[in-house]
Amino acid sequence: MKQITVFLLSAGILLLVTGCGSTVPAEQQQNFTFTYNELTIPLGADALPVLQALGDPVSYTETPSCAFDGVDKTYYFGSLYLSTCPQNEMDAVYRIWLADDSVAVEGGVRIGQTQARAEAVFGADCFGSNDAYTQIQGNSTLTVLLTDGIVSSIQYEWISD
Numbered sequence: 001m002k003q004i005t006v007f008l009l010s011a012g013i014l015l016l017v018t019g020c021g022s023t024v025p026a027e028q029q030q031n032f033t034f035t036y037n038e039l040t041i042p043l044g045a046d047a048l049p050v051l052q053a054l055g056d057p058v059s060y061t062e063t064p065s066c067a068f069d070g071v072d073k074t075y076y077f078g079s080l081y082l083s084t085c086p087q088n089e090m091d092a093v094y095r096i097w098l099a100d101d102s103v104a105v106e107g108g109v110r111i112g113q114t115q116a117r118a119e120a121v122f123g124a125d126c127f128g129s130n131d132a133y134t135q136i137q138g139n140s141t142l143t144v145l146l147t148d149g150i151v152s153s154i155q156y157e158w159i160s161d
């Protein structure tokens with residue numbers, strides 16, 4: 001819990017410094033959703049219907065959760081990883097991270113694009129003086145990382161209540 005609090009404080013400070021925050025309180029915002037092959041995947045939602053719609057994963061792993069009671073499950077679908085965590089007698093969509101440039105976030109940003117392209121979508125100078133952009137929506141985050149001015153990682157994460 002302490003790690004989550006520190007992360008949230010860091011993300012909030014980053015948003016204030018870069019001017020990319022929202023004026024609507026987080027509890028009134030919906031969590032991020034990600035669309036993959038015409039399937040909308042909401043962060044924090046029951047993973048079962050999502051996993052059924054996605055079909056068989058390329059690979060699957062389980063690890064004891066360090067943030068929740070139970071087991072975290074990670075499914076790899078070729079272009080993205082989807083992780084679930086135990087929550088209220090279900091597995092919730094916990095994290096989605098993009099594996100390659102064949103998928104994009106809303107606005108068309110994808111791995112391999114330039115910082116300028118990402119800033120055209122997220123706002124000028126949203127990366128500030130570092131190589132990370134984080135946006136909070138509801139109880140979820142979108143994080144975009146740069147390496148040498150190129151988008152190298154895109155990840156959504158749900159922050160449990």
